[in-house]
Amino acid sequence: MSKVRLATVWMDGCSGCHMSFLDMDERILEIADKVDLVYSPLVDIKTFPESVDVTIVEGAVSNEDDLKKAKMIRARTKILVALGDCAVTSNVPAMRNQFGTEGVLARAYLENAQINPHVPNKVIPPLLPQARPLHEFVPVDVFVPGCPPSADDIFSVVADLLAGRTPDLHGRGRFG
Amino acid sequence: MSPAAPGVVTFVMDGKDVSARADQTVLAVAREHNVAIPTLCALEGLSTVGACRLCLVEIAGSPKLQPACVLKATEGLNVSTRSERLDKYRKMIVELLLSERNHVCSVCVSNGHCDLQSLAQSLGIDHVRFPYLYPSFAVDASHARFTLDHNRCVLCTRCVRVCDEVEGAHTWDVMGRGIRSQVITGLKQPWGESESCTTCGKCVQVCPTGALSEKGKSVAEMRKRRDFLPYLTQMREEHA
Numbered sequence A: 001m002s003k004v005r006l007a008t009v010w011m012d013g014c015s016g017c018h019m020s021f022l023d024m025d026e027r028i029l030e031i032a033d034k035v036d037l038v039y040s041p042l043v044d045i046k047t048f049p050e051s052v053d054v055t056i057v058e059g060a061v062s063n064e065d066d067l068k069k070a071k072m073i074r075a076r077t078k079i080l081v082a083l084g085d086c087a088v089t090s091n092v093p094a095m096r097n098q099f100g101t102e103g104v105l106a107r108a109y110l111e112n113a114q115i116n117p118h119v120p121n122k123v124i125p126p127l128l129p130q131a132r133p134l135h136e137f138v139p140v141d142v143f144v145p146g147c148p149p150s151a152d153d154i155f156s157v158v159a160d161l162l163a164g165r166t167p168d169l170h171g172r173g174r175f176g
Numbered sequence B: 001m002s003p004a005a006p007g008v009v010t011f012v013m014d015g016k017d018v019s020a021r022a023d024q025t026v027l028a029v030a031r032e033h034n035v036a037i038p039t040l041c042a043l044e045g046l047s048t049v050g051a052c053r054l055c056l057v058e059i060a061g062s063p064k065l066q067p068a069c070v071l072k073a074t075e076g077l078n079v080s081t082r083s084e085r086l087d088k089y090r091k092m093i094v095e096l097l098l099s100e101r102n103h104v105c106s107v108c109v110s111n112g113h114c115d116l117q118s119l120a121q122s123l124g125i126d127h128v129r130f131p132y133l134y135p136s137f138a139v140d141a142s143h144a145r146f147t148l149d150h151n152r153c154v155l156c157t158r159c160v161r162v163c164d165e166v167e168g169a170h171t172w173d174v175m176g177r178g179i180r181s182q183v184i185t186g187l188k189q190p191w192g193e194s195e196s197c198t199t200c201g202k203c204v205q206v207c208p209t210g211a212l213s214e215k216g217k218s219v220a221e222m223r224k225r226r227d228f229l230p231y232l233t234q235m236r237e238e239h240a
Helices: A016-022 A027-034 A064-076 A085-089 A092-111 A151-162 B026-032 B084-100 B115-122 B158-167 B202-206 B228-238
Strands: A004-010 A035-039 A052-058 A061-063 A077-083 A127-132 A142-144 B008-013 B016-021 B056-059 B078-080 B146-149 B172-175 B182-185 B212-214
Touching: A004 A016, A004 A064, A016 A052, A016 A151, A027 A035, A027 A151, A035 A052, A052 A064, A052 A085, A052 A151, A061 A064, A064 A077, A064 A127, A077 A085, A077 A151, A085 A092, A092 A127, A142 A151, B008 B026, B016 B026, B056 B084, B084 B115, B158 B172, B158 B202, B158 B228, B202 B212, B202 B228
Parallel strands: A004 A035, A004 A052, A052 A077, A077 A142, B008 B078
Antiparallel strands: A061 A127, B008 B016, B056 B078, B146 B212, B172 B182
16 A cells, blocks of 8 residues: 655644644554655655645744745645644734734834844745634645644544544544 | 412423423523533523523524523423534534634633633534634733733623622623624723722633633633522522
């Protein structure tokens, strides 16, 4: 049986969902046997491949690069999973939304800067007006709420997907 | 002799015959029979306002859904408390509530002890289909012991009712219309400057979310204690 091509992506989140993924102990070996990890912050591949079976996204869509990636990932992925509250609800990254990008950048880079206060305008991608959940930009197939979702929930969803089943958290999934 | 007892009625709930006093609501009868109907604004010991619409039930022969919290048990009634249609509306209501304010569960004082959060979970809501509004709402921390965070408020008016009906202070009320409504203290003064507030904390304890909390509580530390309410109500009824 050919292995499932799995990718994980880190957008505007704290990486806690990826940590929770790794927290599933020895069960990760069971998953590792069945997948090719073709793109992830956990491996050294720099470009997102053409064809992926399952992509798990952590984090909200918050800047222009996130948005570009979200669209590209969707086009190249069969099953797209929004993992955790930032991807699902926008969560903490969205707490900036009511202040506007200028206000937020000024607060971070001017008002609180000790040396050389300036708003960065090179290399890093510009912020979108608001951080918003993934499904407001591209269709999402599976939602796994939680901050972070428990390792048990992540294992259950991934195991279901690898077995070709529709994931069902049986009411365990919860915001927060 | 006690005054004439209300009559007994028989009606059908989810296909089963049930008996009730004629002054009981369908919600009260459902709870007696361990039939779970989701609620948010209703709280035993307070008046009912039928505001949240989560307890809507179907009545055979009527196209209109009725809130079980105010629907009186009547002879021959035939109600359904669960259906695809009701599930659809209940989910929609909770999703709209989640999208209307900034309910950031992960950093909320009530995370893990919140009626709205557990409603979303029990209704199987794993994402919100409506665009989040991310409105700009203030936090009033002017009171010495309590905090009001409008970002978490669902406008259930439990605080307004407990303050008026049980404490007798009527510090709380509602201003504005529709989605712009807000709970206020006094004439929209900072809570800490309210002269009518007795600092009893009843509003905080009945609040279903993290909108009202005790100062000094951090994320997930705010557990509401509501036992006092049915106790007070019972004592007042018995000694009326």
